[in-house]
Amino acid sequence: MEQETDIAVIKDQLRAIKTDTQEIKTCLYGNGRKGIKERVDVLEVKLWILLILLIPLAGWGMKLLLWK
DSSP: OHHHHHHHHHHHHHHHHHHHHHHHHHHHHOSSSOOHHHHHHHHHHHHHHHHHHHHHHHHHHHHHHHOO
16 A cells, blocks of 8 residues: 555656656747747857957957057
8 A cells, every 4th residue: 555655656756847847848948939048049149240240340449549
C-alpha cells in the first residue's frame, strides 16, 4: 500500500516538473510570438550594426580632437 502512494506522489511530482519545464520552454522559444532567444538575437544584431556604424565616427572624432 505504501509503495502505491509513493508511486502516486512521484507521478504528481513528475507532472509538476513537466509543466514547469514546458512553461520555461515557452518563455525561451515563444509560443506564437517571439521568445526570449529570438528577441536577444535581434538585439544582438542591432548592437553589432550600431557598433559598426559608430566606430568609424568615433575614430574620425578622435582624429579631429587630437590633430587640430
